[in-house]
Amino acid sequence: MNDDDIKQWFAGLQRELETAYLAAETAWQQSGFSGPIERWVACRRVIADCMKESGTFLDIGCANGYLLECVLGWAGERGVEIDPWGLDLSERLVGWAKERLGNHKEKLFVGNGLFWEPPRLFDYVRTELCYVPNECVHSYIERILNEYLTPGGKLLVAEYRSRGQSSSGPWVDDNLRELGFAVESCVGGFWQSQELTRVAMVCSSKIG
Numbered sequence: 001m002n003d004d005d006i007k008q009w010f011a012g013l014q015r016e017l018e019t020a021y022l023a024a025e026t027a028w029q030q031s032g033f034s035g036p037i038e039r040w041v042a043c044r045r046v047i048a049d050c051m052k053e054s055g056t057f058l059d060i061g062c063a064n065g066y067l068l069e070c071v072l073g074w075a076g077e078r079g080v081e082i083d084p085w086g087l088d089l090s091e092r093l094v095g096w097a098k099e100r101l102g103n104h105k106e107k108l109f110v111g112n113g114l115f116w117e118p119p120r121l122f123d124y125v126r127t128e129l130c131y132v133p134n135e136c137v138h139s140y141i142e143r144i145l146n147e148y149l150t151p152g153g154k155l156l157v158a159e160y161r162s163r164g165q166s167s168s169g170p171w172v173d174d175n176l177r178e179l180g181f182a183v184e185s186c187v188g189g190f191w192q193s194q195e196l197t198r199v200a201m202v203c204s205s206k207i208g
């Protein structure tokens, strides 16, 4: 893929997701999730469960900010204080995230995780492998580990599946191992006995 192909790949992704999310009605549908709120909770709460200590959290692909809002609440129930930051390709979705998270407006950015220069380091970063073309996945993950995370910070790589795809093929942790990354731990989000979310944790090996 040359630079033009990569540019077009991202333009296509943004067009497709933005069109669907902006037309949706509920907060979770505007974050790309279809199904009832109970399923959203079952499939997304596992992300907050990975956060055992208070710290900064960057959601790469924050859409309308609903996951950030939920994670603040879920972690807060356990006394874990999360400072929420977000990044998304879509200016309009980041606009909605700013409305949702008014007190944190200045921490929500329009940009591409593959190229963005973070203004600080984060204790937790969430993303997905499907946010970049296949040939960029290795450098994307390496870049987050080296340039986005505090020493010892945790990269939470999520994979979300529909009920029809639940048991199809290798999950994100297998893909990361195949690429040579050390997956420290892994959790699943289940709905009616089907695993629909998996979150693989990879730790930054930087020395503090």
Ligand SMILES: C[S@@+](CC[C@H](N)C(=O)[O-])C[C@H]1O[C@@H](n2cnc3c(N)ncnc32)[C@H](O)[C@@H]1O
Pocket: 013, 014, 017, 018, 031, 032, 033, 044, 059, 060, 061, 062, 063, 064, 067, 087, 088, 089, 090, 093, 111, 112, 113, 114, 130, 131, 132, 158
């Ligand atoms: C499925 S939503 C995720 C919503 C929420 N964070 C969650 O985990 O449920 C995916 C979002 O990622 C954004 N996105 C995709 N690729 C991206 C990239 N390379 N950099 C920044 N945002 C990206 C899309 O614009 C979209 O809003």
